[in-house]
Amino acid sequence: MKPWKTMLAGALSVSMLAACGGNDDAEGGADGETDPDEVSGEITVWGWNVAASSMEIAIEGFQEEYPDVEVTVEDIGREDLYDRLTVGLAAGGSGLPDVTMVETDRLDNYIAEFPDGFVNLSEYGFDDHEDKFAESKIETMKNNDGDFVAAPWDIGPAGVFYNIPLFEEAGVDPDDIETWDDFIAAGETILDETGAQMVPIDISADDALFRMMMNLQGTYYFDEDGNIDLHNEEGQQALATIKEMREKDLVANADGWDGTVTATVNNQVATVPFGVWYAGTIMDQAPEQEGEWGVFKLPAFEEGGNRDANLGGSDLTVINGSDNEQAAYAFVEYFTTDSDAQVNALSEYGIFPSLLEAYDDPFFEEEDEYFNNEPIWSLFADISEGVLPANYTSDYARALRYSSDAQANALLQDADPAEALREAADMIANETQRDINE
């Protein structure tokens, strides 16, 4: 084997970085006014899973207003969509659709790296809709100049899904759980009485519970100025609480998303604290458990404290360089601000709107048969209005990873929560040059 051959073999690892050229300026065609009859053309929309389906069922209503616009929704897997979006934007906008969904916590990352990648929706007049959405959602949709680059779609008000038979068997009343201390005490009773653990956590890869706990206390990875903040007192308290659960054997270490779902539907865990979107998953994966699941608000850290938090959510963006920018904007505007479209997405696919007007729909008063005839949707609507805003920032992906590492470090390798978080904060500071709060 000749040396140059090995050089070439090695070079292959470089070649995966092919498509990273400069970013050509795309033409902007914004003129601020849209007369439905003049808008025409074909647009393509990217989404995944039930989100794609819920846009699909909105096309009919959209075409009543815009009869000359053809909409094609492409259902692309979540990670696949992000990879293609990243590569496409890096290549200056080629191979991309007209409209795509992006999760809210990833949006800042894209906006910062590809500032010309998305159409400025404020130029089309989206500012008029500002008051129609949940407050905590609005700021995350804007770029540094205060313009909308994404239209708010769904949010993830968080609650605790609980397994009613397990709670009854152990004689625990969910209404008595108001603080995390109550939650842990209830977990111990349930473990003793039924053998089921309290919560599933994908310890090494996902820190969802930690994020909800931080949001409960009005903080997140970064503060409102973008300084690193996850190692503060609130963060330490959150991670210490999770560690206490782990030490009391209340945490089921679930392998990934599938492991979490399996633990849920096999009665291995008594509760799952998650965003509202998990309701759809439970209904889908365990239709036979109808009537066996209920929801209560996340516990607070002190009695009478805040119990409203958010986990996840997504939004729609228009890609710069779209051939039919106006038609694309028309679809985004219709879909995110039309109450019927949003209520249908919720009732058919469990995707929870951030459009406040939708909460007045009679659907929210309905008692859900699957969830033990409780009016869970109005409960979640109530939560979403009290959520404190979080600043995700352009370094969210890094922070998420290091925070998950800190969680694994504290729970699996018995590190002190405060030290593990400090280590994570230092890593983020080192890589992002952001200031770190002392």
Added chain:
Amino acid sequence: MMNQSTAESKKKPKRKFITPKTAPYLFIAPAVILFIIFTVYPVIQSLILSFQTSSGGVSTFAGLDNYRRLFNDPLFYRALGNTFTILIIQVPIMLTIAVLLAVLMNSALLKMRAFFRIAFFMPAITALVAYAIVFMIMLDENYGLVNYALSLVGIDPIAWLNDPFWAKVSLIVAVTWRWTGYNMVIFLAGLQNISNDLYEAASIDGAGKIRQFFSITLPQLKPIFLFTFVLSTIGTLQLFDEPFILTGGGPNNSTLTISLYLYINGFRYFDFNYASAIAYILVIIIALLSWFQMKVVGDKDD
């Protein structure tokens, strides 16, 4: 026939592109063009990228900043350490098994040889993602087949993918499963090139089977060993799919490999410049290591 071709050559007397001299170049042109587009261009472009930083879509020349940052990055050393740990443990185990299997497959005593050869080679041509997902399901802590089998003999469930130590073990097992058969086939080809005369002479001199294996088979396979060793080293240094799907580099970065770290920086953090720098350091490591291996093992043969 004659008339026709002379008529044609009269029409275009001087515009003959396809001559015996140019024909070979035309034949290799498609491959060369693809090679330039998909290998040469990216290689050069990523070298340029590695000397830049970008912020808000604007790239600026940054000299050696990315490399400087790399050499001060604890996670990079972590990834390097993980990769070499896997390399040092996995490659010898795999090559040993591969040689033993190859000798077994070469034995006249074995029936249904073709079946076994295909069976052992199969993993190498299985779709990467499919096999990694099957491993993931089998290794699941709570519902996996492996832990179920262990529970039958009274062993407590092991957190195969969720424990820093066992996650590495799982990776090594998975990679070994995938590539052993591939190396076995290469050894098999090597074995069939060893002249039977050597074995005959040895048995006349009274050497037993085991003595023959150590004194004839192994020395004769030396160039093959070098080849598979270099190949496996390169493969392991570029290890990506298994940690990507099975563990995502976790828990707490205990299975983070260099390639995975490169991917995360490029496609999760959008830091293509830093990712390119990692790629180039990886190339240098691979080149040095391969050169070193060939110097140490290969010298006497040349």
